[in-house]
Amino acid sequence: MAGLTTRSGATRTRQRGVFAALAFLVLLSGSLTCVRCAEPEPRAKPSNILLIVVDDQDLALGGMSPMKKTKALIGDAGATFVNAFTITPLCCPSRSSILTGRYPHNHGVRNNSLSGNCSSSQWQKGPETETFPFYLSKQKYQTFFAGKYLNQYGQKAVGGVGHVPPGWDQWHALVGNSRYYNYTLSVNGKEEIHSDSYEKDYLTDLVLNRSLNFLDNRSPQHPFFLMLCPPAPHSPWTAAPQYQKDFIDVKAPRDGSFDKPGKDKHWLLRQPTNPMLNSTVDFLDNAFRRRWQTLLSVDDLVEVLVKKLDSLKELNDTYIFYTSDNGYHTGQFSLPIDKRQLYEFDIRIPLLVRGPGIKPSQTLQAPVLNIDLAPTLLDISGVNLSSVNVDGQSFLSQMAPSLRNGTARPFFLVEYTGEGSPTGDPSCPKLGPxxxxxxxxxxxxxxxxxxxxxxxxxxxxxxxxxxxxxxxxxxxxxxxxxxxxxxxxxxxxxxxxxxxxxxxxxxxxxxxxxxxxxxxxx
Structure with a gap:
């Protein structure tokens, strides 16, 4: 009996130990998760992104003045950057920088010509394979493009309309430079020719309508990214019929450097006639008005898209960026109309952003560059920025400090490679084409x-x-x-x-x- 009593006491002792251990595990499970048996938490779906890039819209000369809806629906609802710059004041190299997040000396696109690497084979085989849409597609974003891509896109010598850059699910790209009517599109690699019917062909409205169709047919399980590139306010400045009488009394601003001599400046600024001829002034005033007229359709595009996102209950989870590829001048230092110069009117660009975590009505002073767009979009999508080759930096921390920590840059580079015509130019004597x-x-x-x-x-x-x-x-x-x-x-x-x-x-x-x-x- 004594032996039996001893064995049963030892058994009870062992049982108490087991029960105590089980009780401890039960208690512990209230505060810790079992690593092996717990299901991993699903990753939250990243926010949607809408990027609108217009063509040649200045900031310094009042280019945002016609954009009342855009300023209210994006700027007042989020952040307005008053020191936003392009790192090169010309369409193709600037857009290449937006897509890659790199300076021109690193992506190799120097100007608007094929020989300058604009949508060239070298571009297609190299930098184009590492643009931010490629990385967004890897993050399961549904991607959509419509409008102007790069000035030489669609040339037969470099793949024609059949070339669709990597990363895009839906592709509606303009062949060549900005136009409003009588153009050709590459629609997912197939040629689509357009005429001059306002209802069917006006490019700004077509960009809008196709983006709405994309939103209606997207999958709600994955985030979406849209990049919309309407032609406005690039020449030939063809406004929609309903806006062709707006701003009829508006003239280019006469303040600042308007019609001033280019004293102590590079020869290109010293060669224009000063003061300008009346015929030149009349022409640039007309161009200025018509540029503003074309922007009214872009303003409508913004309004319709914001309402659409709201109706889809996606507005509060969508970042909306509005910007331009470069600035523009109309009479500054007696240069009638164009970009390409190093001065503020050509390198300053509008930049407005709204989205999750961005408090409304912010005016931000820190300098931001168009090479910062790519890393910012990738930052939003959850891409590890240390894994991508970019020169820019995310400015998400500036707009939404609660989401990220970061610092603004104190200085930056602007670079440009001059472009000449192969036949020479009588207005540039002894100085080459x-x-x-x-x-x-x-x-x-x-x-x-x-x-x-x-x-x-x-x-x-x-x-x-x-x-x-x-x-x-x-x-x-x-x-x-x-x-x-x-x-x-x-x-x-x-x-x-x-x-x-x-x-x-x-x-x-x-x-x-x-x-x-x-x-x-x-």
Missing amino acids: GVSECFPDCVCEDSCNNTYACVRTISSEQNLQYCEFADTESFVEMYNMTTDPYQLENIVKKVDPAVLQAMNQRLIKLQSCEGDSCRDTK
Whole structure:
């Protein structure tokens, strides 16, 4: 009996130990999750994204004035960046920078020609395979494109309309440069020819209507990304019929550098007739009005899309970006109409953003570049930015500090490679081939030696621009943007040599930067 009692006591002791262990595990399970047996939590669906990129819309000359709905529905509902810049003031290299997040010296697109790598075979085999839509598609985004892509897109020599860049589920891309009627589209790799019917063909409205159709037929299980690139306000400035009498009394602004001589500037700014001929002024005033007229259809596009997203109950989970590829000038320094120059009117662009975590009615001062769009969109989608090759940086932290931590850059690069016509140009004598606008007074707007690089600083300590030209003169321009916002006085001969040297060294580093080194704040 004694032995039996001993065994039964040992058994009870072991049982108590087992029960105690089980009780501990039960207690522990109230605060910890069993790693092996628990189902993994599903990853939250990333937010939707809508990116609208217009063509040649300035900021410095009041280009946003016609956009009352856009300012209310995006800017007032989110953030307005007052120091947004393109890193190159020309369509194709700028759009290539938007798509890749890289400076032109890293994506290789120099101008609007095939020889300048605009939608060339080299572009298609290289940088185009690493654009942000490719990464968004890997994140299960449903992707849609409509409108102008790159100026030379669709050329037969580089794949024609059958070439659809990687990353796009739906592709409705304009062949060639901006037009409003009588154009050809690549629709998912098939040719689609359009005529001049407003109801069927007006490109801004077609971009809108096809995006609405995409939204109606998308899968609700996955996020969506739309990139819409209407032609406005690019020439030929063809407004919708209902807007062709708007702004009839509007003229180009006469303040700032309008019709001022290009004193102490690069030769291209010294060669226009000054003051401008009356015929030139009349032409640029008409262009200015018509540009605004074309933007009214874009304003309608924004309104309709915001209402559509609201009706689909997707508005509060969609980031909406509105911007332009470059600025524009109409009479500044007696240059009638174009872009391509280093001055604020050509490099400043509108940028408005609304979306989750962005408080309304924010006006943000920190400089933001168009190469920052790609990393920002990828940041929103959940892509690890250290895994992608970009020169820009996400500005999500500036718009929505609760979502990210980050710092603004104190300086950045603007670079441009001059473009010339192969036959030469009588308005650019002895200076090589050039590019003119004849309307009716030929004025040279660009040349092969209009090739420059600038470093721009915007901070509480400095607001400067320093530029060097790649020409036989090694011409240099420098401006104090605080005291001279219209860049009327080139101070290169007055400034402290130590400041000049510091700007020169900073420019040298930026011109060869890549990736992280482009974001160096020292």
